[in-house]
Amino acid sequence: MQFKDYYSVLGVEPSAGDAEIKSAYRRLARKYHPDVSKEPGAEERFKAVNEAYEALRDPGRRKAYDQLRARGYRPGDEVPPAGFGGAAPGAGGFDFEEVFAGGGAGGGFSDFFESLFRRAAGNGAGPRAAGRAHGMGDTRARLAVSLENVYRGDSVRISVDGRAFDVRVPRGIRPGQVIRLAGQGAGGGDLLLEIEYAAHPQFEVDGRNIIHSLPVAPWEAALGAKVSVPTLGGRVEVKIPPGSEAGRKLRLRGRGLPGAGGEPAGDQLVELEVQAPVPRDERQREAYAKLRDSFGGKWRQG
Known part of the structure; x- marks a missing residue:
C-alpha cells in the first residue's frame, strides 16, 4: 500500500497547530463538498481531505502517523504491512481498536489509514494488546459515527476482527457513551463500542448545540x-x-x-x-x- 502525506493533502506544514489544521480542513471540505462543488474530482478530493483530518485531529493518531513519516516514507512509496511494525501501539497509546462506520463523513478510508489506525501492528505486544480484553473476554473498540447518524438514530455497518455487524446508533448518544453487543467480543465476551463523533465538514459540536x-x-x-x-x-x-x-x-x-x-x-x-x-x-x-x-x-x- 502507498504512503499518504496527510499534511500535503491539507496544505499545512508538519509543525502546524491544531487550529491551523482545523481551519485548513474546514476550508477544503467546503470547497470540495460533493453537494456544492463543481471542481473536477471533487468527491475524491473531499474523501482525501476527510481522511487526512481524521488522521491528524486526534493526538494519538497524529503521533502514530508522525512516527511512521519520520522513517522517511514519502507519497507514493510502498509501505509493506511490516513497515507499520508497532507504530500505533507504542506511539499513540491505543488500547483498543478504531472502528469507523461506513458512509458519511467518517467512512470510506483508504487501506493505508485502516492499516495504521485500526489493525496497525497486530503483533500482540504493548498497551494496545493488553487493553483489548476486559473482564470475561470483553473487547473494547472506539466507534466514530457521523452527526447525521446521531441525529437520525441510524443503523451502521462496522467490521471488527474481520466480522461485520449492524449496529443501531441511539438518537442523541454522546461521545464517551458505550454500546454493548452481548456475546460479540473476543472469546465470547461482549463487544463494547465507545462512541466518538467523526469530523464533519460543515458543523462543529458544542454539547447538544451544533455550530x-x-x-x-x-x-x-x-x-x-x-x-x-x-x-x-x-x-x-x-x-x-x-x-x-x-x-x-x-x-x-x-x-x-x-x-x-x-x-x-x-x-x-x-x-x-x-x-x-x-x-x-x-x-x-x-x-x-x-x-x-x-x-x-x-x-x-x-
Whole structure:
C-alpha cells in the first residue's frame, strides 16, 4: 500500500497547530463538498481531505502517523504491512481498536489509514494488546459515527476482527457513551463500542448545540437577505437581519443534536462570516471604489 502525506493533502506544514489544521480542513471540505462543488474530482478530493483530518485531529493518531513519516516514507512509496511494525501501539497509546462506520463523513478510508489506525501492528505486544480484553473476554473498540447518524438514530455497518455487524446508533448518544453487543467480543465476551463523533465538514459540536459557519457577502450582511443553510435535518431558509456584523450568531432552535433521556434537543448556531468577493473586472473594481467613497474611506470602528 502507498504512503499518504496527510499534511500535503491539507496544505499545512508538519509543525502546524491544531487550529491551523482545523481551519485548513474546514476550508477544503467546503470547497470540495460533493453537494456544492463543481471542481473536477471533487468527491475524491473531499474523501482525501476527510481522511487526512481524521488522521491528524486526534493526538494519538497524529503521533502514530508522525512516527511512521519520520522513517522517511514519502507519497507514493510502498509501505509493506511490516513497515507499520508497532507504530500505533507504542506511539499513540491505543488500547483498543478504531472502528469507523461506513458512509458519511467518517467512512470510506483508504487501506493505508485502516492499516495504521485500526489493525496497525497486530503483533500482540504493548498497551494496545493488553487493553483489548476486559473482564470475561470483553473487547473494547472506539466507534466514530457521523452527526447525521446521531441525529437520525441510524443503523451502521462496522467490521471488527474481520466480522461485520449492524449496529443501531441511539438518537442523541454522546461521545464517551458505550454500546454493548452481548456475546460479540473476543472469546465470547461482549463487544463494547465507545462512541466518538467523526469530523464533519460543515458543523462543529458544542454539547447538544451544533455550530455552522456561513459565508455571506457584505451586502447580505448590511442589507439583510434570505439564504439557505444546511442543518442535520436538511436545508432551511434563514433570514439575515440588516446591519449584521461578522461573528453574529443566528439561533435555529431545536435544530441541534436530539436530546436523550428527557433532555431537550440542542440548537443550531449559524455564525456569519462576512467575505468580500475579489473583483474580477473593471466594473466590479469601480463598484468597490464607489463603496469606499460613499463611506468616506472611514469604516473601521475603534
